[in-house]
Amino acid sequence: MTRHVPVLGRCTPARIAALACVAVLSASSLAVLYHVVDVVGDLRLFWAVLFGSLCLAALAQAVRPRYALAVGVALLGAGLLAYVSTAPESYTRSLTVAQVVDDAVTLLTGYSVLRMVNVLVWALAVVPAPAFLTWYFAFRERYAPAVGVAGLALGFFVLTGDSTGTATLVGALAAAGTVGFGTLDAHGATREQVETVGVALALVAVAPVVVSVAPGGSGATFGAADTAPTTSLTSAEERIGLGGAIDLSPTVQFVVRADRPGYWRVGTYDRYTGSGWIRTGESGTLAGPEGADERVAQRVTAKRPLSAMPAIAEPVAVDGVDYRVTSGGTPVPEGVLATNESYRVVSERLRSGQRALYAAGTDYPDEIERRYLQVPDTTGGEVDALAADVTANASTPYAKARAIERWLERTKAYSLDAPAANDHLVRTFLLDTETGYCVHYASAMVVMLRAEGVPARFVTGYTPGEQTGLGTWTVRGVDSHAWVEVYAPDTGWVRFDPTPADARINAEEAAIANATGTDAETPDGDRTTSTSTTTTTSTTTASTSSVTANATPVTTVGGAEGAGGSTLPGPRTLLLWAVVALGIAAVARRLGLLARGYRTLWVRWLPDGDPDAVVAGAHERMLYVLARRYRPRASGETVREYLDAIDASAPARRLAALHERARYRGDVGTDEADEARRALRALRDENGRP
Structure with a gap:
């Protein structure tokens, strides 16, 4: 006997509640794909694909489930085929079954999808199948399969590390709610029974909060940021979060013996997410710029454990330690450099500096344009308009870079107490606040240049430090820095630094003068004051960014207390609080308190x-x-x-x-x-x- 197909318009309190929970669960899993498309593409594409998938789910109600499953598999297969066909040629040439399996394992063990080079096509390819199947089953009142499909999608993004804690918790609650309300709907639930399930879900949502504030609690569920974790600039991790007030430490990081000083580069980042930067791709090679005309030899000695290898750009040869090369062309140690461990590096750099960009044209390679002109869709037209206004009288990439650099130096005040910006650091810094530090300045300049069609990237590392002997430079935590590199065709990457130098130096000197703790010997026997400031690790949340290895966050989510008061939490935090509030209201109603x-x-x-x-x-x-x-x-x-x-x-x-x-x-x-x-x-x- 053929099962009766439910009418889409049939409404009962339990069914409405079940479908609402399906919507929340589906949104929790699709939120990652929405964010991906926002970062690298046009959100109109996301909404068009999603709308088409939902329409297909509604139209397919007369189709049996096994045929619907076949349609879902076909949608996923067609999407992944489109992804492979548009992938870089180097990837398709090496594509094998073993490579596909290896890629899948890599994703499921914490490799963020945002690091994928061709992630826009991948994201749009993945949207239709889970959206179609989830709502096909939900419309047919088969809630368990609907939860299974959406839950698998959410679980996948939990394993890749892209789903936030809030989204995961909300999704889990929605899954439980879907099953509970769906069961009640199938058996003709009373209003009291529906309310009972709502109370149970509310208690589950409130429980983590109780645990977090109780003695021995492990953390605040609603106080955690939802953005990518930050990284210390002495570790070359693949993603870095931004924003929030910081303290800098004068503790010595490393000592360099070199022919001449320079900016000691640690990492380069190409993909801006709104709240941080990500380095896409897997690995690269050590190669000098096309216009290199100077070689610099350096011997770097770690004075504390380091998980990065600072060097003048561009390094072309390294020896003394085992290392790998990132997709940005920077060396990274295979392990952690121990205290007093050394390595030797040879770099090739442009002696001409910014003059190389002055004479360069705009004939950019396709790969450079694809990778270094990206700006999230939700950054907004106001930022584009501001960039156009600042560069109105500039006709060349060099002139635009100098105009933006000078405008930022002139109009923004340097402060280590800059407030956190949640999901839109650059937009907030440019349009709403007057203060920031190096990561704000550098991020803003990169985004403004990209808005003007000039390829640029975000770079982290250290300024030269203090010369403590002939050919010797001592570099401390206060010397950590972020700057900009602009691409010059047929030449290479050219450094720009929009952070006001005098204000930054004054902040560094103040950090050294105000340091407390025990005295520490410098590598050359001079005595300097160390600090009791603790080392920030990669688990620090993005709303309390660590610019240095010894930067201690002094803000909580929502803004810097020392920077003019707090701001509202992020939208996901507010959503979870809304769930809790509704749950409390349901409990109060059930107990007759209302x-x-x-x-x-x-x-x-x-x-x-x-x-x-x-x-x-x-x-x-x-x-x-x-x-x-x-x-x-x-x-x-x-x-x-x-x-x-x-x-x-x-x-x-x-x-x-x-x-x-x-x-x-x-x-x-x-x-x-x-x-x-x-x-x-x-x-x-x-x-x-x-």
Whole structure:
């Protein structure tokens, strides 16, 4: 017998609740793909693909589930085929079954999808299948398969590390709610049963909060940032979060013996997410710039454990340690450099510096344009308009870079107490705030250049540091820095630094002067003051960014307390609080707390105006007070009989008489209305306030 296909328009409280939970669960899994498309493409593409998938799910209701599953598999297969066909040629040449399996394992062990080079096509390819199948089953009231499909999608992004803690928790609650409400819908649930499931979900949502604030609790569920974790600039991790006030430490990081000083580069990042930077791709090679005309030899000695290999750009040869090369062309140690461990590096750099960009054209390679012109769709047109205004009189890439660099130096104030910016650091810095530090300046310049069609990237590392001997430079935590590199065709990457130099140096000197703790020996025997500031690790959240290996965050989510007050939490945090608030309201309703609170206010308040209305209202409240004190009036029992049965007091009998007069004679006035109020107050006092 063919199973009856439910009508899409059929509505019961349990079904509405189940479909709402499906929507929340589906949104939790699709949120990652939405964010990906926002970062690297046009959100209109995301909405078009999603809308088409939902329409297909509605149209396919007459199709049997096995055929729908086949359609879902076909959608996923076609999407992945499109992804492979548009992937870089180097990837398709090496594509084998073993490579596909290896890629899948890599993704499922914490490799962020945002690091994928061709991630826009991949994201749009993945959207249709889970959206179609989830809603196909949900519309057919087969809630368990709907939860299974959406739950698998969410679980996948949990394993890649792209789903936030908030989204994961909300998705898990929505999955439980879908099953619970769906079961009630199938068995004809009462309103009370639906409310009971809502109460249970609310308790599950509230439980982590209770644990986090109880003695021994492990963390604040709602206080954690939802953005990518930050990284120390002494570790060359693949992603770095930005924003929030910081402290800098004068602790010595490493010592360099070199022919001449330079900016010691640690990492380069190409993909801006709104709240941080990501380095896409897997590995690269050590190669000098096409226009290199100077070689610099350096020997770097770690003075504390380092997970990066600082070097002047561009390094072309390294020896002394085992290392790998990132896709940005920077060496990274295979392990952690131990204290006093050294390596030797040879770099090739442009002696001409910014003059190389001055003479360069705009004939950029396709790979450079694809990788270094990306800006999230939600950054907004105001940033584009600002970039156009700042560069209005600039016609060359060099002129645009100099115009933006000077504008940032002139219009923004340097401060280590800059507030966090949640999901839109650059937009907030450019349009809403007046202060920032190096990561704000550098991020803003990269985004503004990209808006003007000039390829640029975000770079982290250290300024030269202090010369402590002939050919020797000592580099401390306060020297950590972020800057910009602009691409010059047929030449290479050219450094720009929009952070005001004087203000930055003053902050570094102040950090050294104000340092507390035990004295530490510098590598050359000079004594300097170290700090008790702890080392920030890669688990630090993005709202409390660590710019250095020894930067201690001093803000919490929502803004820097020392930077002019707090701001609202992010939208995902607000969403979870809304879930909790609704759950608490459901609990209160089930326990009768809402009704009791309403009645308490209702009894204490009498309408003004028409005396008949005042007397009628006082009479109704009298019956409520007596019902709570004695018993409710029985059906068919007159008011007089009821008052005699409970041996009511004089105020109650007077109110009954006034009500009879108002109802049958209609001649009560303001005096009778005032008397009704006094009688009700007396009745409340003698029976206790409800």
